[in-house]
Amino acid sequence: MSTEPPPPSLTERRKAATQLDLAHAAAELFATLGPDATTAEEIAQRAGVALRTFYRYFRSKQDAVGPLLTVGADRWRGLLADTEPGTPLGLALRGAAEQALAVPDPAAAEALLRTRGLLRAGVDDPALRAVWYRVNQESEERLVPVIARLTDGAHEALEVRLVAAAATDAIRIAMETWAGTEAGTEGPGSPADLAVRCLERLLEGLVRN
Known part of the structure; x- marks a missing residue:
């Protein structure tokens, strides 16, 4: 029997699209006005939806x-x-880190630069920084079963959790470090370069291959 999850429904796809439109609008306004000067109403207007729609999906502008x-x-x-x-x-x-942070086209580079802008804005905005930490925590939790499947029982549960935590932190630290520099999206000092370096150092001793 297949264990593949069912494809998202039309309603779910529309919901995800609206959330992403609002996310893009928020990121653009944060970059130009700053989080403090941006309101939820302005984000909703930029995305072309009603304010009540904004609050249907999000509790705050961050x-x-x-x-x-x-x-x-x-x-x-x-x-x-x-x-x-x-x-x-x-x-x-x-390998997954290098692929995920690669910039095969301008859109990928723009996405990384947008993330850098949000991380920089989060330095002075605790609520925005909290969203970033929450995203990383959720990613770590979802990574545990993926690591468990990859290792196919070769590592005990404690080791699997340690690998998931270390790997998630490696990517987070790489992105935060890059955000504090003017390094490009490719080459030395790029997110992919820093992520691989962080993974190699953090996972040394946890995995031997």
């Missing part, structure tokens, strides 16, 4: 950027989930 920050984590986790079981874990993690 929450609205959650879907954008989640995209990268979902992509990385998806790449890991598609990795063949038995692949050396260190190799799988590094």
Whole structure:
């Protein structure tokens, strides 16, 4: 019997699209006006929806950027989930990080730069920073069964959780470090470069391949 989840319904796809539209609108306004000067009403107007629609999906203006920050984590986790079981874990993690943070086109570069803008704004906005930490915590929790499947019982539950936590922190630290620099989206000092370096150092001793 297939264990694949059913495809999202039309209603679910529309909901996700609206949330992403609001997230893009919030990110654009935060970049130009700053979080303090941006209101939920302005975000809703920019996205072309009613204010009540905004509050149907998000509790605060900072929450609205959650879907954008989640995209990268979902992509990385998806790449890991598609990795063949038995692949050396260190190799799988590094390969997925490189792919997830690659910039094959201008849209990918723009997405990374948008994330950098949000992380920079979060330095002076505790609520925005809390959204970033929440996204990472949720990603870590969802990564645990992916790591467990990849290792196919080779690691005990404690080790699996440690790997999930370390790997998530590696990506988070890489992104935060990059956000504090003027490094490009590719090459030395880029998100992919920093993520691989962080993974290699954080996971040393946890995985041996």
